[in-house]
Amino acid sequence: MSTKLIDLQHISKSYGDNLILDDMNLYIRENEFLTLLGPSGCGKTTTLRIIGGFEKADRGIVCFDGQDISHLPPNKRQLNTVFQKYALFTHMTIAQNIAFGLKIKGKSKAYIDDKIKYALKLVNLDGYENRTPDSLSGGQQQRIAIARAIVNEPKVLLLDEPLGALDLKLRQDMQYELIRLKNELGITFIYVTHDQEEALTMSDTVVVMNQGYIQQIGTPEDIYNEPENAFVADFIGDSNIIDAIMVQDELVEILGTRFACVDIDFGTNTPVDVVIRPEDIELVAPEKGTIEGVVTHLIFKGVHYEMEVLANGFEWLVHSTILVPVGTKVGIHVDPFNIQIMNKPESEDEEVAVFDE
Amino acid sequence: MKKFFSLQARRIYIALIMLFLYAPIITLIVLSFNSSRSRAKWGGFTLDWYKALFENESILQALYNTLAIALLSSVIATVIGTISCIAINSMKRKSRTVVMGITNIPMLNADIVTGISLMLLFLSLGLKFGFGTILLAHITFNIPYVILSVMPRMKQLNPSVYEAALDLGASPVNAWFKVVLPDLLPAIQSGFLMAFTMSLDDFIITHFTKGPGVDTLSTKIYTEVKKGIKPEMYALSTIIFITVLVLLLLVNKTPSPEKSPGRQKGLYQLTQKPGFRYASAGFLLLLTGSGIFLGMSRIKEPEVQQVIVYNWGEYLDPEVIEMFEAETGIQVIYDEYETNEIMFPKVAAGTSAYDVLCPSDYMIEKLIENDMLMEIDFDNIPNAVNIGQQYYEQSKGFDPKNKYSVPYCWGTVGILYNKTMVTEPVDSWSILWDEQYSNNILMQDSVRDAFMVALKLKGYSMNSMDEDELKEARDLLIEQRPVVQAYVVDQVRDKMIGGEAALGVIYSGEAIYTQRENPDLEYVIPQEGTNVWIDSWVIPKTAQNKENAEIFIDYMCRPDIALLNFEYITYSTPNDAARELIEDEDIRNSDIAFPDLSLYDHLETYDYLGEEGDSLYNDLWKEVKSQ
Structure with missing residues (x-):
């Protein structure tokens, strides 16, 4: 997991006056499952298309295995793509679809037939050779699209929101399927999605993007537990993001009340953002908590109850498996290691953007 | 019950729409299998027309x-x-x-x-x-x-x-x-x-x-x-x-x-x-x-000898063209028009350099007036002598010096009537105003022909430019309207064959044809006089092959060729030598095909009336038709 298989250096891209990517640097290691995550318009798909060769960067270079491939057309790149809308060839059978790339490469019929069998088995659709794409369900079509890509034995598979059009249950099944596939094939996956759950479930590395900038790169755990800024915190899961002052190491003042924390090196009396995940807030008896508040809203979410607690003028979002009726006075307790301290954003680009999912 | 009814109603409605949309086409298809030439009667099933x-x-x-x-x-x-x-x-x-x-x-x-x-x-x-x-x-x-x-x-x-x-x-x-x-x-x-x-x-x-x-x-x-x-x-x-x-x-x-x-x-x-x-x-x-x-x-064509002929539709036996090509080696490019008025602008526009045209009398006058015709060198047309002298005389009305035209076909306009429906003798245009034949009379849907009938009945010239005379003619035509079944052109022929009308104004050439199909029909030239028309060969100034054009016209004047054409199109030929060759005595002496014009008074040929005259006639005709 050490070689840089793909290396994007100083990539910039704009459409007209619209800056999509600004001086982006990113590398992808061999055999990595890397996910580009962000709201629409953040530049994640453009990044993928630049890697695939469907778009040319205005500036910067794309290296593949140490070679500059910036000017290679898509058909000359050792990559294959799985498109959002499957992009199967509707006038061909499934077998013809899968054989498309192999035929162009001039492989023998026996080899192609073998590959088709193998690929269909891999995506659990044996025996579908002579069906047409229109007769398959969305999930099946997507698996054929994946089979069509992987028979070419690419070093890297690019996946552009491949599960976006599927329903929830199918999407979850396909997530496991993709992980299994990646492990069996041992190739690099670059995956684009705006679904944070998908990103956290499957990836080795998550790249959170917003407005053409990378906000944070890290493992799913890093991204979730230690968001580097308010955007990441807000985008990944639900959070309480609160203005606070770092009084000194391991002590932060939130809404006028001091909380113990584990962070250091923020200086003294520094304005910071504090992130507290809703499931990290414990509701206790009023006198036992750090702050006192009143439950104002209550929604049953299945796994847990979602509550809002008004305390010190702030609506705290709380997830708990224990029901606390609206109007109940409660105390709020947060363990020190569950308080995540972040620097205030330095530029506008890192601020929480309005995004649509 | 109610539902059933509405279903029936809907079906009938659909059926009506279908009928309305497809009745014309079905009629056409049925007629294509009709062994009778007439639209009006069913003569049994046949595939002959397809053959x-x-x-x-x-x-x-x-x-x-x-x-x-x-x-x-x-x-x-x-x-x-x-x-x-x-x-x-x-x-x-x-x-x-x-x-x-x-x-x-x-x-x-x-x-x-x-x-x-x-x-x-x-x-x-x-x-x-x-x-x-x-x-x-x-x-x-x-x-x-x-x-x-x-x-x-x-x-x-x-x-x-x-x-x-x-x-x-x-x-x-x-x-x-x-x-x-x-x-x-x-x-x-x-x-x-x-x-x-x-x-x-x-x-x-x-x-x-x-x-x-x-x-x-x-x-x-x-x-x-x-x-x-x-x-x-x-x-x-x-x-x-x-x-x-x-x-x-x-x-x-x-x-x-x-x-x-x-x-x-x-x-x-x-x-x-x-x-x-x-x-x-x-x-x-x-x-x-x-x-x-x-x-x-x-x-490639221009390399071979050719002659471009622009003639009325169905106005020449196609076999004659083949014979001409075989005998002379000159290729005939043959094009057809429907009316003089369609021919004129095409020649004037010059989309094609026609070598030979066959316009009618008044149109020849118009072409001469517009300096669009070449003089014909009659030395190159020895067969022109076969055309009866009387027709050259007649032609002087539009071609005063007989310099530009060689007569090809001629005829009269008269009344075609069905002997089983009209028992009294027919000899006057006035019968077309007779109320006992109300709704059984067919008039020509053409301004000059309609006014000809009215003007002749009044005793005026059919080329009259006198406004009072024309207004009288107009009033007469308006008066006639209630008894007229229809103003038509070609349908006179078919309707008369089918016995759908008792009387109709028709061209003599058509009359011979209709008689063949329905022996009950008779043709007369009314005593008040009528139009004697002549269609003649002319050579337009734009012609590229004048020599070939003259060879073609000469060929058309050959008695055997004129006979073939006469038999094919049934319009009277001015070719006396050809007439002598007609075997069927009835036709050779037919009063319809070859009336002795000296027996009739008040015969005239249409003159070109100029644009002013055209619009005067047209305006009055509109008044008649809009009544």
Whole structure:
């Protein structure tokens, strides 16, 4: 997991006056499952298309295995793509679809037939050779699209929101399927999605993007537990993001009340953002908590109850498996290691953007 | 019960609509199997008209032209249109809308505007009118239909499909043909079929862009109008209708390929078979090749001796042309018109340099007045002596010195009546005002012929320019209106044969024909006098082959040839020598074909009245018709 298989250096891209990517640097290691995550318009798909060769960067270079491939057309790149809308060839059978790339490469019929069998088995659709794409369900079509890509034995598979059009249950099944596939094939996956759950479930590395900038790169755990800024915190899961002052190491003042924390090196009396995940807030008896508040809203979410607690003028979002009726006075307790301290954003680009999912 | 009733009502309603829409076509189809020539009676089932159709070479040539032009133009338009769609699709939204609008305009444009504009363009480019110009015109008006059909499909295409092909290693060209084209194919097919149908269907644009000797079915059928539509044409129209119907069914059957394999049927599946592809590709290639060959052979023509003849439709025995070509080695390019008024602007516009025309008396006068005719060198036409001297005398009314014209056909206008329905002697135009024949009288739907009847009845000249006289004639015609069954042209013939009317105004040439079909009919020239008309050969100033034109006219004056033509078209021949050759004594001495003009008073030939006269007559005629 050490070689840089793909290396994007100083990539910039704009459409007209619209800056999509600004001086982006990113590398992808061999055999990595890397996910580009962000709201629409953040530049994640453009990044993928630049890697695939469907778009040319205005500036910067794309290296593949140490070679500059910036000017290679898509058909000359050792990559294959799985498109959002499957992009199967509707006038061909499934077998013809899968054989498309192999035929162009001039492989023998026996080899192609073998590959088709193998690929269909891999995506659990044996025996579908002579069906047409229109007769398959969305999930099946997507698996054929994946089979069509992987028979070419690419070093890297690019996946552009491949599960976006599927329903929830199918999407979850396909997530496991993709992980299994990646492990069996041992190739690099670059995956684009705006679904944070998908990103956290499957990836080795998550790249959170917003407005053409990378906000944070890290493992799913890093991204979730230690968001580097308010955007990441807000985008990944639900959070309480609160203005606070770092009084000194391991002590932060939130809404006028001091909380113990584990962070250091923020200086003294520094304005910071504090992130507290809703499931990290414990509701206790009023006198036992750090702050006192009143439950104002209550929604049953299945796994847990979602509550809002008004305390010190702030609506705290709380997830708990224990029901606390609206109007109940409660105390709020947060363990020190569950308080995540972040620097205030330095530029506008890192601020929480309005995004649509 | 209520539901049942409404269901019945709905069915009847649908049936009525169907009847309304298809009754005319069904009539046509039924008539194409009718062994009687008359529209009015059923003479038993026959396939003779279909047989005759396929024995008629000029119709088959027209059919070939039609199919060749339809196929070539739709193939070329499909290629151009599809390429245009690719370009339009990659434009920005704004320019795309503009370009789409521009390409749609020609479809909404009136055909006649398109036709005339193309004619003017071709004229100014100095193109030779013929197969090539028709083809160009058809390609032009077909392209928008292809774009209309292909564009929506192009917009629906998933752009990822093309990218997926590239991604899998296909070159851009390869990707387009392997992946994008098959997706567009259904739309391209229906665009092609639409263009094909439009081309097959077109008359007006073809009419304006065609050259001499080249006819498509539609223009061919139209020239037949002069002699009335022959039953062969019913047969032909039936075949065209069936062809178009089949094409339309194919267009509608072409599925967008989203069906499961079991449901993919029809054209789409058919076209997926390699055999079909090779066959159709071969067919198209063959057709394109033969089209090009045909086009080339037309272009080459000027090298051989030729004469371009512009004549009335059905006004010459086709065999005569073959004989002429065989005997003289001069190739005849033969073109037909329907009325003098259609011929004149075509000659004036100069789309084709005609060598020989056959206009009527007053039109010859107009041509002379406009300095559009060449003097004929009678030394080159020894057979001109076969034409009776009286006809040259008659011609002096429009060609005072007999310098420009050689009479070809002549006749009178008179009353055709059915002896079983009219028992009293008929000798005056006044019988056409008789109320006992109310709704049994047919008048000519033509301004000069209608006014001729009224003016003659009043004892005036049929070339009168006296406004008071003309107003009297107008009032007389208005008075006549209630007893008139219809104002028609060719239908006088068929209606009289069918016994649908008792009396009709008719040209003598038609009268001979109608008598053959229905012996109860009789023709008279009223005592008040009538129109004696003459159609004569003339050579326009624009002629390129004057020598050949004179050889052609001379040939037409040969007694045996004039006889053949007389027997074919049944209009009276001024060729005395030919008349002597007529074997059937009844016809040779027929009062209809060869009336002794010295027995009648007040015979006149139409004069050209000038534009002022034309508009005066036309205005008064409008007043009559609008009553």
